[in-house]
Amino acid sequence: xxxxxxxxxxxxxxxxxxxxxxxxxxxxxxxxxxxxxxxxxxxxxxxxxxxxxxxxxxxxxxxxxxxxxxxxxxxxxxxxxxxxxxxxxxxxxxxxxxxxxxxxxxxxxxxxxxxxxxxxxxxxxxxxxxxxxxxxxxxxxxxxxxxxxxxxxxxxxxxxxxxxxxxxxxxxxxxxxxxxxxxxxxxxxxxxxxxxxxxxxxxxxxxxxxxxxxxxxxxxxxxxxxxxxxxxxxxxxxxxxxxxxxxxxxxxxxxxxxxxxxxxxxxxxxxxxxxxxxxxxxxxxxxxxxxxxxxxxxxxxxxxxxxxxxxxxxxxxxxxxxxxxxxxxxxxxxxxxxxxxxxx
Amino acid sequence: xxxxxxxxxxxxxxxxxxxxxxxxxxxxxxxxxxxxxxxxxxxxxxxxxxxxxxxxxxxxxxxxxxxxxxxxxxxxxxxxxxxxxxxxxxxxxxxxxxxxxxxxxxxxxxxxxxxxxxxxxxxxxxxxxxxxxxxxxxxxxxxxxxxxxxxxxxxxxxxxxxxxxxxxxxxxxxxxxxxxxxxxxxxxxxxxxxxxxxxxxxxxxxxxxxxxxxxxxxxxxxxxxxxxxxxxxxxxxxxxxxxxxxxxxxxxxxxxxxxxxxxxxxxxxxxxxxxxxxxxxxxxxxxxxxxxxxxxxxxxxxxxxxxxxxxxxxxxxxxxxxxxxxxxxxxxxxxxxxxxxxxx
Numbered sequence: 001x002x003x004x005x006x007x008x009x010x011x012x013x014x015x016x017x018x019x020x021x022x023x024x025x026x027x028x029x030x031x032x033x034x035x036x037x038x039x040x041x042x043x044x045x046x047x048x049x050x051x052x053x054x055x056x057x058x059x060x061x062x063x064x065x066x067x068x069x070x071x072x073x074x075x076x077x078x079x080x081x082x083x084x085x086x087x088x089x090x091x092x093x094x095x096x097x098x099x100x101x102x103x104x105x106x107x108x109x110x111x112x113x114x115x116x117x118x119x120x121x122x123x124x125x126x127x128x129x130x131x132x133x134x135x136x137x138x139x140x141x142x143x144x145x146x147x148x149x150x151x152x153x154x155x156x157x158x159x160x161x162x163x164x165x166x167x168x169x170x171x172x173x174x175x176x177x178x179x180x181x182x183x184x185x186x187x188x189x190x191x192x193x194x195x196x197x198x199x200x201x202x203x204x205x206x207x208x209x210x211x212x213x214x215x216x217x218x219x220x221x222x223x224x225x226x227x228x229x230x231x232x233x234x235x236x237x238x239x240x241x242x243x244x245x246x247x248x249x250x251x252x253x254x255x256x257x258x259x260x261x262x263x264x265x266x267x268x269x270x271x272x273x274x275x276x277x278x279x280x281x282x283x284x285x286x287x288x289x290x291x292x293x294x295x296x297x298x299x300x301x302x303x304x305x306x307x308x309x310x311x312x313x314x315x316x317x318x319x320x321x322x323x324x325x326x327x328x329x330x331x332x333x334x335x336x337x338x339x340x341x342x343x344x
Numbered sequence: 345x346x347x348x349x350x351x352x353x354x355x356x357x358x359x360x361x362x363x364x365x366x367x368x369x370x371x372x373x374x375x376x377x378x379x380x381x382x383x384x385x386x387x388x389x390x391x392x393x394x395x396x397x398x399x400x401x402x403x404x405x406x407x408x409x410x411x412x413x414x415x416x417x418x419x420x421x422x423x424x425x426x427x428x429x430x431x432x433x434x435x436x437x438x439x440x441x442x443x444x445x446x447x448x449x450x451x452x453x454x455x456x457x458x459x460x461x462x463x464x465x466x467x468x469x470x471x472x473x474x475x476x477x478x479x480x481x482x483x484x485x486x487x488x489x490x491x492x493x494x495x496x497x498x499x500x501x502x503x504x505x506x507x508x509x510x511x512x513x514x515x516x517x518x519x520x521x522x523x524x525x526x527x528x529x530x531x532x533x534x535x536x537x538x539x540x541x542x543x544x545x546x547x548x549x550x551x552x553x554x555x556x557x558x559x560x561x562x563x564x565x566x567x568x569x570x571x572x573x574x575x576x577x578x579x580x581x582x583x584x585x586x587x588x589x590x591x592x593x594x595x596x597x598x599x600x601x602x603x604x605x606x607x608x609x610x611x612x613x614x615x616x617x618x619x620x621x622x623x624x625x626x627x628x629x630x631x632x633x634x635x636x637x638x639x640x641x642x643x644x645x646x647x648x649x650x651x652x653x654x655x656x657x658x659x660x661x662x663x664x665x666x667x668x669x670x671x672x673x674x675x676x677x678x679x680x681x682x683x684x685x686x687x688x
Contacts, residue, residue: 188414239584265609
């Protein structure tokens with residue numbers, strides 16, 4: 001199974017990205033990886049790690065797209081960048097099943113749209129990460145978390161449909177519970193977009209719509225798919241992330257300043273804290289797939305280290321094996337027949 | 345100093361609300377409280393607590409507005425409700441400086457607008473709670489967190505101005521750092537509303553605008569005022585709340601299931617956890633003032649217990665003593681002169 005990775009995206013590139021790729025090919029028999037980026041630099045990284053195998057191919061791309069570049073312009077003009085090269089390989093090579101990039105979100109999304117292309121019938125692809133929840137074995141899909149900051153009600157309806165198909169394929173959930181993120185659970189709450197989307201979701205026979213939720217329910221684990229526009233979804237996810245970081249930091253401060261008993265307590269709980277971090281750590285959940293494209297594209301966190309890249313490779317394998325692309329194509333085709341021409 | 349409290353708002357009313365009022369008059373010499381609601385029930389609560397003092401007055405209001413009521417309709421029609429009575433007392437009695445309600449947010453906001461009334465020049469009053477941050481002595485104002493779910497760019501500009509005046513009055517911060525909540529720090533990021541608001545904020549000489557932030561920076565404590573529309577603000581605040589609850593619950597699960605060492609560690613850290621909870625607990629920060637009204641109105645959390653109500657009374661005293669109403673009137677008048685007629 002071939003996967004292409006943009007080796008020059010993210011805060012710790014190329015070193016951590018290359019390490020992640022090496023971990024993946026070493027630990028997963030069936031995986032082969034194509035790394036795009038400055039060939040010499042990647043070779044040096046591989047040498048440093050001591051990788052001498054044949055499961056990593058390098059495709060030279062001397063240029064890099066940074067977060068300061070205008071996404072659309074960069075995708076159009078920087079054809080020799082590691083990101084554009086990787087996207088083109090994903091698009092053109094049939095045996096490449098998926099791609100990971102930890103680079104500029106805007107550029108990855110723009111490239112996904114312009115180079116890889118949308119699935120037929122998809123209005124707007126959406127970023128859809130799984131969030132950790134109160135329950136160890138339950139993750140909730142948040143769709144969209146940043147691709148469509150100005151959304152229309154009918155986009156949200158399609159996010160609900162795509163999210164349901166994806167969760168069904170990935171988790172085997174038969175009738176995924178779909179909810180709409182609002183500022184209160186009551187139907188009367190919500191902004192104009194939420195009111196209109198609520199009507200569409202309520203009347204859509206293809207999904208199991210369970211009403212509105214508020215931010216307070218984000219990680220409750222009681223639902224399978226949380227639908228929202230890309231702006232609010234991004235704010236929700238990152239606010240949760242901010243809170244985890246702050247909570248952890250404040251806990252450390254308090255343990256440090258709390259006297260001997262507190263320090264011993266901290267030591268005794270070291271493994272518990274590690275497990276806790278593992279359970280609620282976003283980076284261990286993997287990246288955000290960009291649902292609705294012709295192929296599997298994962299946007300990994302900008303601060304991704306080797307472990308996250310490895311997790312993203314596992315995620316691509318899981319998505320690929322779930323037969324999601326085929327399911328999504330059929331599901332979207334069916335939903336467009338039912339929906340009719342309402343969006344035209 | 346007289347404060348009116350809606351005794352029949354919130355999940356734990358009237359019992360916890362009455363307890364909070366008794367705590368306040370017992371602990372704060374200068375405070376007198378008017379409780380609105382079913383007189384007999386309130387008297388029974390007072391009897392149960394054993395309060396026989398003269399600093400609590402009851403104004404009978406047999407009716408209650410619930411979260412199921414349509415806010416605007418309820419405010420218009422339920423004139424005998426505890427909430428409407430309290431709002432009318434706040435509006436009419438000059439010696440009543442502020443009010444607390446833990447009731448339906450929608451109804452409190454509608455009542456604030458229709459009964460108490462906006463300050464001259466204020467386009468849209470906004471809910472503005474202080475959020476806990478990484479630093480013990482630093483809180484950040486989030487404005488708006490739910491009053492205006494469909495906002496215009498010029499509302500956000502005024503939120504920035506009101507937030508700055510409030511933080512200056514309350515915290516003595518000379519040149520409050522104002523930021524705009526977006527889905528990324530880059531100026532190119534954001535939805536249409538953020539782009540337009542960014543332009544207005546950037547060009548406003550009355551505020552110290554420091555650019556965009558993302559949800560990840562919500563609790564960093566590096567800024568004084570975070571400006572956003574009521575929908576995104578509500579999602580951000582409640583997502584943070586959800587994360588704290590989940591984090592705490594998962595931590596408890598892990599300590600419980602982690603063997604003897606982990607349990608002892610948990611016991612040793614009991615005080616630390618308590619302090620941590622105190623530091624990041626939203627309910628201890630008080631309620632959300634509804635900024636831009638003619639008088640001080642605090643919306644307290646629906647799940648407020650006695651301690652929160654007491655904290656809200658302290659908060660009203662602090663706001664009153666900061667001379668915020670006068671400062672806000674002058675600040676808004678000045679800003680409207682500068683802004684000119686742009687909103688008409």
